[in-house]
Amino acid sequence: MTEAPARRQFIAFVKRECPTCTLVAPVLAELASHLDLTVISQDDPTFPPNLPVTDDTNLDLSWQHRIETVPTVLRLRDGVEEQRVIGWHREEWTQLTGVRDLGAGLPDWRPGCGSRTVDPALAPGLRVRFERSRLHARRVELAALEDEVEAAFARGWTDGLPVVPPTEGRVLDMLEGTRRDASEVVAVVPPDLVECTVEKVAINAVMAGCKPEYLPVVLAAVEAACTDEFNIHGLLATTMPAGPVLIVNGPIRREIGMNSGINVFGQGKRANVTIGRALQLVIRNVGGGRPGEVDRATFGNPGKIAFCFAEDEEGSPWPPLAVDLGAQPGTNTVTLFPGEAPRSIVDQLSRDPESLARSFAVNLRTLHHPKLAMAFDCILAIGPEHARVFGAAGWSKAQLTNRLHELLQIPGEELVRGAGGIAEGLPEHFRDVVVPKFHPGGLLIVHCGGGAGLFSAMIGGWVNGPMGSQPVMKEITS
């Protein structure tokens, strides 16, 4: 308290409807006689009585000062806020104002009431009124009789399912999910090579049905998809049935309610489905990647609507996928893999790790074609009941991976064109060599799925390497 009180300004936000504001009305009158105090009323400019009151029934000032509770008293020095108190608390008000013996006869403390700016009936409209200038996307005005959901279909914005209409209010709410600026460019999105801003991602995330807290995951996924390594352009354009598969690791899985358990690849969990869908909508709407145009998939797969899941890290005998790919434990990451639909591996009898590894190997051998090798990666999703077999036997993930690679060394004579009476296969010069089904690092292991069922699953990849797509992990930042 070194400055003279006269150099300070005070502003008090109140509303008549609030009992605490009524309680402190005499205190405000007392302060007004000592200090440069402006009283601002949110609901009634005649309250508090016998004081000059600034009318803020349109809530401009309350919004501008980010008032969430009334009464709130601000102390300004040279017009800049330096401190605020919320509700009635005699000690805090005394400390803020420097005026002693405030509110004789009042209780020491009373909580305040909600500011009208946070009234659920008003807040969305207020956000649009005060913050719409943050949004730069083209406004599409709907005709009076036009249905919002049908309007999105008519404009070609959907993946075949209805979307949530991206109103200014919803998009502004979505942008609250990130600290990044709405106009920041996230990535250049193929196939049209369009600079995609945080705002455009937010619009598509709204349409997909995301909550604001999912947005950081979607942003990281868009960044990962548009790297040269992941090559979403080629993945989109290929005739093969693959699309981006998103695997989320780190504490954010639990914070946003992702599923890593029962029905992990299926329907029913908002975060899983809408995050995966948001990425696909960005590719479609911002990048211009649409089936029948640049997307030339012969079959596609249902996962091209959305294919996103979390790893069950807590129940796993092993470190998570993100750590295998170089992340620090506990980091929030999303890993993109160019994957086809998952395929079940059933083995209900193996109780020792060698037998189960062999089961995995004979299934993995068939990926895309039993006579094709090295060209494709694969996610091996190990269910909890299978993982327990390896965990109980003390097998590390590296041990399992190494054993699978050993079991998947295939004599070239089985693979060459014509072998087994099948024209498909590797060129003749592989006949006398042993060929690995997967190149080193081409087998990614994740732990997920429900607790009952001696099953695992494999998710085959598109062409790997620099000509195709490589798995890409990105850290999720707020």
Added chain:
Amino acid sequence: MSTRDSEQSANRVLLDPTSERAPALRARLPRPQSISGLTVGLLDISKPRGDLFLDRIEQHLVARGATVKRFRKPTFTKPAPIDLRRQIAASCQLVIEALAD
């Protein structure tokens, strides 16, 4: 305008989720009456045997009086590099790019 009115009118406005490349704003050039004397670029996207197909196309174009320039993308899986696109635009009046499989 009350806050309630503002909210309701905002719901009748949607934000465009696309790249906002308005359709048909950029009109196509008129088709030439003849290709005689024009330079035609043929872009090979590097799919196997695409060159056989383009060789045949080149013979037809040359027979009709066109000059043909051949270009090649490093890989069919990625967009043509920007320098290649500029080179084609600068040196040709017409371009034929086709997907083959």
